[in-house]
Amino acid sequence: MTAKSVVVLDYGSGNLRSAQRALQRTGASVEVTSDARAALAADGLVVPGVGAFEACMVGLRKIGGERIIAERVASGRPVLGVCVGMQILFERGVEFGVETQGCGQWPGAVTRLDAPVIPHMGWNVVDAPEGSTLFKGLDADTRFYFVHSYAAQQWEGRPEALLTWATHEVQFLAAVEDGPLAATQFHPEKSGDAGAALLNNWVEGL
Secondary structure, three states: OOOOEEEEEOOOOOOHHHHHHHHHOOOOEEEEEOOHHHHHHOOEEEEOOOOOHHHHHHHHHHOOHHHHHHHHHHOOOOEEEEOHHHHOOEEEEEEOOEEEEOOOOEEEEEEEOOOOOOOEEEEEEOEOOOOOOOOOOOOOOOEEEEEEOEEEOOOOOOOOOEEEEEEEOEEEEEEEEEOOEEEEOOOHHHOHHHHHHHHHHHHHOO
């Protein structure tokens, strides 16, 4: 069987090589590139992201990344956003009082977690819904690795989307599965066996 092809989108946001290695362990053929043709042609596209929402959007726009994502989603081709790569899929992000337009694939805003300890850093359980593809075969007490101060804290998108929630003093979206577009607030590539299983589930579905 031919290996699935996956592109990790390089738009100047870190964690590219660790994401690449984690995806290669699933048996996928993985390329890190900013090339639009490769990103559109691959079986799956991964949009990583670390740091600030605004900086990620600046980098993404430089390579036309928001158009690549939109084109893939419109044609039903899978996209997986990770950490800030999930956040930028929403309409807007609000950081330090500054509002930045996101990719607009999902309505709503990414805002600061109202918790006494920020960032939310470390291992946490998630509440995955029935029928989830990403969390297939994973136990309810499975922990994933988070590092973030901001998150989407409500859902205004399609009611049929599968939503996974987590709690750090307040409830926030830990993952979304919405047709070809999926995303995780945690880092699968830093989440050990649990993250490997999730990435394997995603690649299997390509």
